[in-house]
Amino acid sequence: MATLWLAGCAGPRIDGTSEESLVQTIDQVRASLPEDLHSQFNEALMLVAFSQIGQEYVAATSPEELAAAAEQVRTGLDSLSANQILRQARVIRAREQKMKSRESHHETP
Numbered sequence: 048m049a050t051l052w053l054a055g056c057a058g059p060r061i062d063g064t065s066e067e068s069l070v071q072t073i074d075q076v077r078a079s080l081p082e083d084l085h086s087q088f089n090e091a092l093m094l095v096a097f098s099q100i101g102q103e104y105v106a107a108t109s110p111e112e113l114a115a116a117a118e119q120v121r122t123g124l125d126s127l128s129a130n131q132i133l134r135q136a137r138v139i140r141a142r143e144q145k146m147k148s149r150e151s152h153h154e155t156p
Contacts, residue, residue: 063125076129091136099123
C-alpha cells in the first residue's frame with residue numbers, strides 16, 4: 048500500500064541550492080510521508096547522500112574538501128522526491144549485495 052502511495056504521489060522535492068534550503072526541504076519531504084516510512088526514508092537518505100560523495104572526498108579533512116563534499120551531496124540530492132530517494136537506496140543496496148555475492152563466490156576456502 049505504501050509503495051502504491053509513493054508511486055502515485057510525487058510530493059515535495061529536495062532543494063539543494065543551499066544548505067538551509069536542503070535542510071528545510073528534507074524535513075518537508077519526510078513530513079509528506081506516512082509516519083511509518085520516516086525511519087526508512089532517513090536510512091535511504093543517508094545512503095543516497097553518502098553515495099554522492101566522490102572518492103576524492105571520502106577521507107576529506109580540510110575545510111575546502113569538506114565544503115566540496117557537501118556541495119556534491121547537495122547537488123546530488125537536488126530535485127529528488129521521497130520516492131526517488133527510496134528507489135535509489137534500493138538500487139544501491141542491490142548493487143552492494145551483488146558485489147558481496149560475487150566476492151564470496153571468488154574466495155578460496
